[in-house]
Amino acid sequence: MTEDTATDILHATHDALCTHGYAEVTMQDIADEAGLCKASIHYHYDGKHELLLAYLDHLYERFEDRLTGIGGDAPEARLHALLDAFVTGREDAPAFRTALLEIKAQSPYDSAFRDRLERFDEAFSAELRSILEDGVESGAFREDVDPDAIASFLTTFVNGVQTRQVGVGHPPEASAAALRTYIDETLRPSGSADEVESGTEPITTGRSTE
Incomplete structure (x- = not known):
């Protein structure tokens, strides 16, 4: 061939x-x-x-290219761009995600499907974790943010967004906006004007800094 x-x-x-x-x-x-x-x-x-x-397998190669092609120099810009790309970035998203969800539904009974789907999940989570680690190190994100926990949470959230779009037609743009708010108001360093006024601490699903 x-x-x-x-x-x-x-x-x-x-x-x-x-x-x-x-x-x-x-x-x-x-x-x-x-x-x-x-x-x-x-x-x-x-x-x-x-x-x-x-x-x-072919889709995974394209998936890797999308991950490595995400723009933005600052960690917060890269995180926004990555999540936006996978939440709202496909013109054929509803039809494609419907077909992919059907394949995912077979994975509990088909180890070959499951092995391949795990590669997508692990690669996406690893890229998120790398961005979060860079952000914590540079001060772009709170020092008590746990990259492992947040990467796992965001991976689960994005999967849920895609499933919800397929299942009930929920617009992914609304979820993308919620993600942007979460990143800017929860992961960014404390002491912003909004936090000072409200007197609340963001939830970081994080680790102790003590």
Whole structure:
């Protein structure tokens, strides 16, 4: 299989998934999207499951590129940009996230799907943790912020946002705005005007500085 053919099939898999969803998509649907005969798809992949595993591997490579391509020099700018990109950054988000949620629903019963999905989760959490660690070290974030705990929380939050958009149509823009407020009012150093006026301490899910 040439590299161009492989890429065409994987792109076609993405388009077919977005159109038909995981449960209904067929090898014929993918062949139609790729402009190939069904036999050509089966020549390269034994079946839908093998092809979807290859698609997830391809998706992970693009996912890594998105992570490393996030802009911003200051940690808080990088954190905002990263979260914005994965909460609101896809034009095909509803259809794509619906198909991906269907795949995620299979992972408790399919170790191959689960292993690949864990790679996405771990990479995203690791990037968040790295940004948070840089922010704590530079003073951009509170010194009692626990990068491990906050990275885990934000990863869970983003997954929840995507699921809520698929499940009930909740606009991700609202969640993105809430995240920005959380970062600016909770993770940033204490002593801001708002905190002084309210006399409250932000919740940092953090570690003791003693």
